[in-house]
Each structure stands twice: as C-alpha cells, then as structure tokens.
Amino acid sequence: MPTHQTTPSEHKTYAVEVESVSHYYGKTQALKDVSLKIERGVTVGLIGPDGVGKSTLMSLIAGVKVLQSGAVTVLGNQVDKRREREANAYRVAFMPQGLGKNLYPTLSIKENIEFHANLYGLSRREREQKIARLLKATSLDPFPDRPAGKLSGGMKQKLSLCCALINDPELLILDEPTTGVDPLSRRQFWDLVAELRAEFEGMTVIVSTAYIEEAEQFEYLVAMNAGEILAADATPKVLEDTASKTLEEAYVKLLPERDHYFDFDNIPPFEPLPDEPPAIKAVNLTKKFGSFTAVDNVSFEIPRGEIFGFLGSNGCGKSTTMKMLTGLLEPTSGTAELLGQPTDAGDIQTRLKVGYMSQSFSLYEELTVRANLELHAKLYQLEGKAGAEAVEEALTKFKIKEYQDEFPSALSLGLKQRLQLAAACLHKPEVLILDEPTSGVDPEARDMFWDYLISLSREDRITIFVSTHFMNEAGWCDRISFMHQGKVLAQDTPEKLVAAQNASNLEEAFIAYLEQAEASKDGKQTTESKQDNNTVKSAFKDSDTNQQSRKRRSKTLNNILAFAARENKELLRDPVRLLFVLLGPVILVVFSSLGITFDVRNIGYAVYDQDQSQISHELIAEFSSSPYFKERAILHSDEDYEAIIKSGKIRLVIEIPPDFGRQLLMQQRPELSFYVDGSMPFSGENVKGYIIGIMTSYAQNLAQQRGLVPEASAQLQTRFVYNQAFNSIISITPGMMMMAMMLIPAMMTALGVVREREIGSIMNLYGSPATVMQFLIGKQIPYIFMSMLSFYVLLLISIYALHVPISGSFSALFFGAFCAAWVATSLGLLVSCFATSQVAAIFGSAIICMIPSLNFSGLLTPVSSLEGANLLVSQLFPSAWFHKIIIGAFAKGLSWPDFFKYYLILTAFAISYLLLANIFLKKQEK
Template sequence: MALVVAKNISKSFGKSKAISNLSLEINKGKITGLVGPDGAGKTTLIRLMTGLLDLDEGELEVLELKLPNEASKVQEQIGYMPQKFGLYEDLSVLENLKLYANLQSIEKSKQQSRIEELLEFINLKDFKSFLAKDLSGGMKQKLGLACALIKKPKLLLLDEPGVGVDPISRKELWAIVDKLISDGVGVVWSTAYLDEAAICDEVILLNEGEILFSGEPKNLSNTMEGKIFKVVGKIKDKRKTLRLALQNTHIKDGVILGDSIKLICDKKENLPKLEDLEANECKYEPMKPNFEDGFMNILKGEFNGESKLAKQMGELEKSDSKYLIEAENLTKSFGSFKATDSVNFQIEAGEIFGFLGPNGAGKSTTFKMLCGLLKPTSGTAQVLGMSLEKSSYKARKKIGYMSQKFSLYGDISVYENLKFFAGVYGLKGKKRSDKINNMIEIFELEKYKRTASKDLPLGYKQRLSLACAVMHDPVVLFLDEPTSGIDPQTRREFWNHIYAMVQKGMTIMVTTHFMDEAEYCDRIALIYKGKAIALDTPHNLISQIGEDATMEEAFIELIKREDND
C-alpha cells in the first residue's frame, strides 16, 4: 500500500518555485531517502506531507486522506521531526516526553508505559532526569525522535535527523528507525549524508523542486560503473597531483583518500598519463562506484581544482616556527567534569589537521582554548607561538575562526555581516570594499545580499560564515564542523577552497562528522572523553583496523578499544 501519493504537485513562495509538477509514491514498510542540494525542495515536500503547507496545484494523499482538506486527520496518524526540533531545553528528558504525550492526547493511564517503552527503545533510561540542554547532540536527536514516536505513527517524516551528529550516534538513530520498519511503519528520511542515502530502500533525488532520480540507490551507483579510479603508490604532493588531474577535461571530479587519490573519468581510455600528474611511481586501480558518485554525476558536478577564494588572497605572512598550533597537556574542567584532559599535539605550517570525536568528546572546548575564547584550567594552548588568551589584537588578526554553531549576526543582512567583519579585521577603504565584493561573488551570495542572515538556507549560512572567517587572509584557520548539514556539492566546494588555501601556505585545523572528509586531512587526532586517543595519518589509522576498513569503521573500533581498556 502506498502511504503517500502525489500527482503533479507544485508549491511556490513568491516568484520562487520550491516544488514543480512533482509526482511520487512512498510505500509502507520502507525507508525512503530524500536527498538533493540546498534549496532542492526537500523540507517543503516534507511539510506538504504533514499538512503544514498547502499545495498550489496537484493532488496529494497521505494515508489515503486528501490534503489539505483532511490535514488534522493526517496529523493524528503521523510522526514528524523537523530540522530544528522543538525540545524544551529547561525540561528533563522525562518531562519532554510527558509534554508531547499530553500534546498528542494520549490517555493518562497509557502514558507511563509508552514513555518507559520509548526510553528503553532509544537507550536513554538512565538519562531521564537530565535536562535536554545537557544532552549530547546524538542524545538530543534520539529524544526528538522519541517525541515524534510518542503516538505510534503509520508514517514517520524525519527532516535531516543526523545533522551535526557523530557516526556512532547516527548508527544508533538508524538502528532505532530500522526497527520501526518491521512494524510496517513507512519512513521518509531527508539527509545530507549520502552514506545514509545509500542504505535506504528507495531514494528520491530532488533538484530545484523536480525529481532527477527515483528508485533503489544501487541503480544510481551502477550508472558510474567503469568510471571510478584510484591513483595508488608514492605520490610526492597529493594536493598538487589532484589539482593537475582536475585540470584535465576528461576528469570530472576527484578527492584525496588517505594515501591515494580518487578520480572520476568519463572513460578508462581517457585517464591522463601519470607522469603528467607528477605521479610517476604510481598506478591506476579501478574502484567500485558509490552512491555519491552517481549523485554528483546526475547533478553534473564538475570541479577543475581552481579556487577563486585562494586566487584572490594576498601573500600570507611566513612564520619562522615549524609548528603553528601547539597544545601541551591542555586541560579544561567545568567543576568536577574534565571536558579536555591533558591533550597534546603539534600542527605544522601548511598542514590540514583533522580533529575527530563523538559529540561531547571535547573538540569544540579545545578549539575555544586555542582561539583564546576559553581559559585552560591547566596546560598551554599556543598559536603562532603565543597564547591568544593574552595576545594582542594584532596577533588575533592572523587567525580565522568559523564556529560550530552559526555565530554571525542573525538580524542583520549578509552584506552588513561582511562589512562588520571586514571592519573588525581592520580592512579599510578600497581593500575592504574589494574583499566584500569578492566574497559575495565567490560564495554566490548576491541574491541573498539584503537577506537577514538568520533567514538563509543552511548551506548559505555556512558559506557566509566561511567568507567572514577568511576575508582577512588569516595565516591559521580554525573550522569547527564547517560542512555540517550542507549538501555534497557545497561540501566539495568548501574542500576545494581548503586544499587551495593550504597550497597558498595557510594552516588549517578542522573538525568534522563526515568520515570521508577525515581522509582529506594530512593527519588526524581522535578525541574521546576529553583525551586524544589516537594521532596519525588517515591511512595509518585505518591500517590499524584492517586493510579494507573504512574511516568510519576505524573511528568506531578505536573508540570501542578505548572503552575496553
């Protein structure tokens, strides 16, 4: 039985068409993934299914009920978890569940048993007295999911539930939802993580309100058979080799994967000669295509390795020090809780250093100490040979920082944010106006120039945040989950800029929950329960787990080993 049937539906907001003449079916007992770039229409489509938005044209039935006429009956039988789920931060886990049980008119006599059942189901029984604000990101998402499930739904609509959640918590979320399928519940799971999309039963790929692909994920992956290759061997300069490869017209895309380079070519016979890529001691090996390869291809994503952001940068100030970022026995306590516990690492000039760990592991706390935003309890945090906590304004101008949570001024426009940060970094006159115009062009912000930044789509919020963090050409750049929640095309653009800025001499420290991005880094520190439990190259960390292991498997296994010690 089809739980959702849409026929030629459309929805516009002013002159902008969010959904355009779209038809689809969503079936019982399956997880249907909803993927696409920012602004593709995913959230609008989900909100139409909930009856929270009215159609402009077409016919839409949910659970054999017509929308919008029977919206209230639909809402009684579905579960919905929006992107910004409305947990009450000052209420406990138990109080949030009781509140949602009352809102859903569940009989008092049945509330207790349902809440206990859900706490067991989401593995939060031991946390029911915790305030929602004190939960980790993964726990918050699990509680949000439980609130959406408080009345057993026939259809569950999840709008990017995995955003900002670490791989372990995402696996737990997936396992919880997977159990619902055996009860015949239909699930629509909107996601920016293409590894999640690849394990859905069916996938709908949207772009500009239209369906570009609908079906089993493997069918999209298979369209790229024979087009994916890996450069393996002794690569002198991985970033340079990748850039040279991307300049070849037959190479459509490419990324660094640990010690190798993945390339997408239109056909095998058109692969460039390895000596032209300065990879003489290497060879090509065929690779099995994945869902992301098919996704990028159908959206016609092509990257030539050029970065307008890096091109417009001036000469970066050279440092005499070998290490530009240093943490020595770095510790931060909040009462009896140690958020960061004797962390040590050194980051060389021109390095991309990845900082990985589950939610609540201490990554952002460490970042804030390095940037001078938090005072260490003990130990030292130095950038460019100085502690930023005590440093001068002049020293801080050499640092760029993009925080995990959107930290720009929400009530002022994109242009006003750029102007403000240019002033903060001491840019004046023509240099300031040129920089602002450059950022608007590079990050395609022209159409949002007068929009309040809080009203931007998530991908554009991240673009604006990055623009503000780099407009003064910093020597050292801190990026705290810069690609969280943004679509794969924009993620690739960001990494294109990161590679190119490092080629210019910038040193970058980055946190991420995308395990493929961890492999783009030169070295990785894995932090868990406030301690750095591993520090090495991506290739060496993966090799500790197994020859054919993935970065995600390495991440999970290293944490398991730490727990078992």
C-alpha cells in the same frame, strides 16, 4: 514522476501521493511542482543538502504545514481537508529536524514519553507497558528519570523516536534524525529503526538526511535539489543509472552540469619543513563551565601548512577548543600557543595573522557582500589601495563578484559560507581556523571549498585547523583528531587511524574508538546495542494495545490535562518563571502600596512674619497644629523665601505683612501671601485646598472670639461613607492587586505559545490529535492556579502587614480573582499568538495590560469622570470591572449579589480572548 489521476484502489497501494506541489516562503520558492508516490511498507531516503526543500516536503506530508498548491494524499486521506488530516494524526508520526526538537528539556525521559502517550489517550496500564518496552528497546531504561536537556545527542534522538512510536504509527517520518550525532549513536539509531520496522511490517518509513551515505540502507531514494526532485527510484537503480559506486557520487552526477570536477584521490602529500616551529600548539588544555568539563586535557601540535581535522559530535568540545586557540575563551588550565605566541585576545599582531570562520554566519546581514569585505579589510588594517585590491581579489577568487551588491540574507547557504571564507582569507592569514565551515552546504560547493583549502595549504603553506561532521572531508585532511565528551580519543593520519582499528573506512574506525572510550568509562566492553528479534517482538507486540490503540480517540479532558500536567511540571522546574509568577505580584503590590500615596501630609513650610503680633502667632499655630503641615524654617527677609522654595526643602511660604493683626481687628481686610510650589500640580492643588480649609476655620474662630458673628446654631461635619479615615493605602492596595492580577499572569502566559514555537515543541501540537483550544486551555490552567496562590498570599499581606482589611465577602472576592486570572491568562495567550519572540510577548502583554489598568480602570481617575474614547477603553478592558469587585470587597463591604454582573462580564472577556486565540493560532505552519 507520474502525475496521472489516482483511483481509489491506488490510494490503498500508496502511503503517500504528492501531485504538483509548490511551496513559497515569501518570494523564495522552496518546492517547484513536485510530484511523488511512495508505496506502503517501504523505506525511503530523501537526500540533499540544507535548503533544497526536504523539510518542507516532509512537513507537508506530515500535515504540519499548510498546503499552498497541488495535492498531498497520505494513507488515503487528503491533508488539505481538516477532518481527514486529523484522522491521520493517529496513524502518522513526525519527528522534526533538530536534536530533541519535540522534547521538553526539563522533563525526564519517562515524562516526555508519558506526555505523548496521554495525548493519544492511552490508559495507565497501556502507557506503563509501552514506555517500559520502548525504553528497553532503545537502551534508555537505565535512565528514566534523567532530564531530556541533559542527554547526549544520540539519546535525545532515541527519546524522540520513542515519543513518535508511542501510538504504533503506520507512517513514520524522520526529518534528519542523526544530524549532529556521533557515528556510533547514528549506527545504533539506524539499527533500532530497522528492528522496529521488522516488527511492524506494514510501517512506511520516510527519512531525510544530510549524510548522503546513510541513505544507501533505504530501499528507495529521492534526491532533491533547489526544490526539485532529481531522481526517485529504487536505490540500486539510481546507482546503476548514474554508474556510481556511492550515493554521494550519484548525487553529484544528478546535479546540473558542472564546469569542473575535483580530484580528491590525488591530493599532494603534506611535507613539513624541518626544524620549523609549530603553527598551533596546545598542552593539557582544559575548560570547565562550573562542574561541567567541556574540554579535558587536550594536547596537540600542528606544523605550518598542515590541514588538521577535528572530528566529533555536537557538544564534544570542538568549538570550545577553537575559541581557546584564538583567544576568544580563557582556558581553565593548560596552555595554547598560536604562531609561537601564547594566545591572548589582546595580542593584535598575532590576531592579524589568523583567520577565523565561525560555525554560524557571523558577518553583517545589513551590509552587502562587498561592504562586508571592505569592513573586514579595514578591521585588519588594509587601507586604501591595498584594501581595495584585497577585496577585488577575494570577490574574484571565491566567485562571488556577481553577488557583490546583494545582502547576505538573499544568498544561499553555500554562497554565505564562501563569503565567510573570503572574509577570513582577505588579509592573507598564516593560520585559518574553520569551525564546521561546510555544514549544510551542497556537495558541489563543498568540493570547491575543499579544493581551495588544499591549494591554500600546499601553495601558500597556510595552516588550516578545521572541524567537521563529514567523514569524507576528514579523509582529505593530513591528520585528524577524534574528540568525544571533551577528550581526544586518537590523532594521526586518516590511513593510520583506519589501520589501527582494522576498519574498512574512517567512520568504522571512529566508531571503534568511541566503543573503546565507552568501555573504559563503564568498566566493561560495550558492544553495539542490538537485541534479538524475539526481544523486540515482545517489546512492541501486545494484542491489547497495538491495533486497537490506533482506533482510539483521545477525549477532550485527557488532552487538556496532558498539556496542563506538562506545563505545570515545566513551570515548577523553572525557578525564574516560578518566582516571577508567585513573588512578582507580591513585590509589585507591597512596594506600590507603601510607595504610592495620595495623602499629602507633613508638608514643609516656612514663615516670614513681619507683624509679630498675637494674631499672627495664632495664625501660625493653626498651620503648625495641622497634620498636613510642618514648620521647617523662619524667614527674616524678602530674599530668603525665593531661595528656599527653589531648593525643594519646603513646598509653602507664608508671608504675613506688617500691621496684619491691627488691620484685621479694624476689619480692613489685610493681605496675606501664600507661595505654593506648583512644580507638581497634584500636590500643589492639595496644598491649596488645605490652606483654604485652615484659613476658613481660622477666620470663623477669630470672628466668634471677637464677637463679630454669633455662634452657629448647627455644625456641618463631613463624613465619608467608605474609608472614613481617608487613607490612600485603603484604595491603593486593592488597586495594585488588580494591576498585579492583570499584568503578571498575562505576561507569563504570553510566553507560552511563543516559547514553544521558538524551541520547536509546537510540532507536538501540529502533529497530535489535540485541538488548538485544548492546547490553550491546558497551558493556562497551571498559571491560573499559580495566580490564585499568589493572590491568596497578597490577601494575607494586605490584611496582616499593610493593615488593609476585607470588609466584604472573602469568597466573592476570591471568585472574582479567579475570573480575573482566567481573563489575564486568556489575554496572554492571545498576545502570544501574534508575538514573534519571547521578548516581544513580554513587552507587548505588559503594555497592553498596564496602560488600561493604570489609567482607565478607576485606579487613578474615577471611571465616572472619563469621557469619549477613554470611557470606551475602560469599558472594553477587563481591569475596570475587576477593580469594581476588589474595591467593593475591600472598602464597601459588598458580596456575591453585588458582583454577579461583573462576574458575567469578566467571563465574557475570558471566553472572547480564548476564542480569538483559537482562531489566530493555526494548527499548521505556513
């Protein structure tokens, strides 16, 4: 590709200019010095299997990934400059890889589009007009209220396209938009894209696809392999230069020189043996998950040695059927037989004759290639020499011997699939069940894979049951079965299925069967969803909303409210999260307030009275009349007290020696023994204090009664300024409310960024004109309001159920709770910027909030008694400051002027956390 210096006039000619771009993921190089120019107003197809760098290149062009080296200019703006990249947000639309990756499953079709429209600041009138027109153009208008999570793969991709087109982009980037979509929906999708492009004549469209045959419809072609561009030219010229009839053939020829080419045009025909029982048999096989029917009345027979293909889109029931055939899943009804035996997960002998290869990599990442095969050999009872020979044979036959000491994580996708197949074939099974074994594998590896499958079938007569998305692979099967929405539409040889529909190829035949199925379901003949040019023009052309909307700049408030409204809808439709936000604090406060107490009352004690005098009885009466003690037992020997205190039934033993009363009257200072259970130091220290108090009072009363000391002229009484009844619940309830307000909102908002990153919807932030701060504030607003609602419920419970009244200002306390919720949600967002998973976010925020709130906020230990690092932690965490507000309002009768300082401190914490989150959450992927 040319890499000369680009002049300003050339910037106007090219929509995209990529110069010497390289990109690394750790030590893995995804792009190697890539240079590329794409003219404005053309369609470009990027082809290549998974892992060659297509998505990385498209993400760099869209500006959602950080540019590491080189230069990328899009629509005249350089993507490594923030202001120019943000200007492109109004002109570039990016649809990320994955079915509905930029959608929100709980939001309806209309709500998903509304969210994107709000991000671009469309007025209500503009928004409603565009949504209505987009839905009509994509044939989604009958289902505006259907949740995105309940759409088929094709409908999800159409909805994603609607979201991308809401702002009339000049550059449309589609990253593998039809992967996993059935052929009919794929064709409808591409027809729709063509119609939209016909309307917007200047729109440039860049599409990556794993289905290489799809790229034939694009004007220009970019073929990639191993991070490098193999060819970039007009599609007809690429076919001409490589002397190829199809793009797949051309792509294979563009790859580095191969040792061997596979001839799939002359596959030896399959010849079943007469009177031989079938290897696999399914009769009326049905599987339901609740009200959803995943597999519906499926029946077929597969003779030994046949290659039987299973075709269908994602979610049509292929994997479920395979799991029932292997005994991994129990059918709801119907029967399945494997090698003449009913499928049973516990039938070890039958399972030893079956090899199963799952859709995703299912071997052990922490074991080397050889170790994985050795483990597999032991699992299938291949021990000693037999196992070693089987491993060596598999390593050689599947050409992975040179990788035997590598870990699977270091292997390419094709090598991983080769390793999985080697493990599945290691024990020489009679039946191989392969669930989409070549998904994402490069064509050369796929050809090698199928060449081996054919040899297994023809030479070893191994029965192969394989599911696939690729039509050319289906053509290599002896028989195939078309499956859609849990039903088998047809099954026969590829040639007969094509002939039955008078189709030109297998894909056309599958589409015809799908159309018939849809027609019978709807009660009418469905046709391909096409709309005349005038309809499309009226659907998208509006003088008030087209070019002007591109120049519009979203307002800050609009963006914040867009994120807030969307987050609020998601929260209200997720019963688990909603109940946790609302009832989590209630449960925590109620049970903690009733279960945690510092009041040590009704302490069980036993008495060993060896004196039995009036004075000893008076002493015992002092203890029994105290609210702190309750007599549980009377002892009669020295041995009894040790046994009873060990049992835990009593915490105190009082031992009164003989002649105690007489010696006391004679002022001889007799000894009195108290045995306290010190296994719990806190309660033991309280018991000790109660004993000293009772004995002091008893001694004074006894001395006065005997006339040994004059009656005091003044009495000293202890009174508490606050909480005069000295009840723990008055302190515990506000303290646990503080804990709940810091813990629960932080935990829930900590899920925010991580959850979006995991499901992929964070791309909506990366590609939108919204800022990170607007995104963060919008996400926390619903949680602040939910936290305030929960706090109001807590106040009602504390006042009317727990009988802990507010003695200070209600409004001042409520505003303090708002500040606390603001701080907690800001802290949660900050944590989520660092967490790599939702589990890590939950536990990380819980630990960060719980330890300081419990130990350093004044809940258990007064802040005034803290020193050194403990005091520093207390001052640098917001819970201690909110604790001052909530205790002051509940117990001390304080109001607004008393809390003003604390409001400012909490506000400073909230702003600081938000600013830090804004810094650490980047608006681009690395």
